[in-house]
Amino acid sequence: MGIRSPSQPSDADSISKEICHENGEPAAILDSYSAWLAKHPSALDTFDRMVAAAKGKKIVVFLDYDGTLSPIVEDPDKAFMSDTMRMAVHEVAHFFPTAIVSGRCLDKVSRFVQLKNVVYAGSHGMDISTPAGSLKQNNPKHETRTVDEQGNEVVHFQPAQEFLPQIQEDINTLQEMVNSIVEAYPNFRISGGKKVMEIRPCIDWDKGRALEYLLDTFGFNNASDFLPLYIGDDKTDEDAFKVIRHMGRGYPIIVSSVPRETKALYSLRDPDELLSIIGSNKCNCTTVDPMTDCNCGTIPQLQHSFAP
Numbered sequence: 001m002g003i004r005s006p007s008q009p010s011d012a013d014s015i016s017k018e019i020c021h022e023n024g025e026p027a028a029i030l031d032s033y034s035a036w037l038a039k040h041p042s043a044l045d046t047f048d049r050m051v052a053a054a055k056g057k058k059i060v061v062f063l064d065y066d067g068t069l070s071p072i073v074e075d076p077d078k079a080f081m082s083d084t085m086r087m088a089v090h091e092v093a094h095f096f097p098t099a100i101v102s103g104r105c106l107d108k109v110s111r112f113v114q115l116k117n118v119v120y121a122g123s124h125g126m127d128i129s130t131p132a133g134s135l136k137q138n139n140p141k142h143e144t145r146t147v148d149e150q151g152n153e154v155v156h157f158q159p160a161q162e163f164l165p166q167i168q169e170d171i172n173t174l175q176e177m178v179n180s181i182v183e184a185y186p187n188f189r190i191s192g193g194k195k196v197m198e199i200r201p202c203i204d205w206d207k208g209r210a211l212e213y214l215l216d217t218f219g220f221n222n223a224s225d226f227l228p229l230y231i232g233d234d235k236t237d238e239d240a241f242k243v244i245r246h247m248g249r250g251y252p253i254i255v256s257s258v259p260r261e262t263k264a265l266y267s268l269r270d271p272d273e274l275l276s277i278i279g280s281n282k283c284n285c286t287t288v289d290p291m292t293d294c295n296c297g298t299i300p301q302l303q304h305s306f307a308p
Ligand SMILES: O=P(O)(O)OC[C@H]1O[C@H](O[C@H]2O[C@H](CO)[C@@H](O)[C@H](O)[C@H]2O)[C@H](O)[C@@H](O)[C@@H]1O
Pocket: 064, 065, 066, 067, 071, 072, 073, 074, 075, 076, 077, 079, 101, 102, 103, 104, 198, 234, 236
């Protein structure tokens, strides 16, 4: 049984001449979307095959935030995920270990997602919060323990912690430079002091390493019966796609509505298509509190097909 998304275009070729800009590099005309789809099949169309290959395996779910769970919008502070998506992720996490891996800081991404049954990896995996007692957590150099609002002990894994004072210094210097430049242009202003450049420490840590750390934390370090499913839309998600491909197991899925160079093996066009996999097609419980279990009795496609 294949699933078709209502948002799948009837004329995939309509974007065939789209010009994509990658990281400010010169524009390049890439393959048509349909040709790209042949290389990175839609996860909707290949869902049955994925399910068949996953028999007897434990699914572990990794989800990027911006562009995956929430649509890309102009103002980063308004990149809200819908309650329907929140409910769907809540339900996915009810069946499978689930992590949200984001470039945003931990605090920000967890405030956007507002779910307690997922773990969060913020700052491109450089700030990971997991419940104390998880399997990996034996790195005193980078781990600190705190107690959350509910009184539960949590472990914060921050491999780049030592760079924080330097980052703050750089930010101050940059802000001063940007302020002095913008001052000369009375028709321009800096809104809210928001950082528009991301400065990352030069350490060997990224979303791929975060995925490995989280798999260990979930207890899959020596297991041979798990399948990671990582869904993301950004350049930084490529590190996680690479790790999954290197493992030789699991599903790296890119969310993109235009052809892009990617290590992902599968694709989804947009967050709506993701929802058609993890959301409940028949579920009408839009008024259900996203923090509680949906009780309508219908089980979404992913959970229904993969859950043990
Ligand atoms: O790893 P992610 O969860 O995908 O976060 C990556 C960056 O997302 C945000 O920026 C992007 O989304 C914004 C809101 O839709 C959009 O305005 C911006 O153009 C995108 O680049 C966030 O602001 C960054 O801090 C994250 O690193």
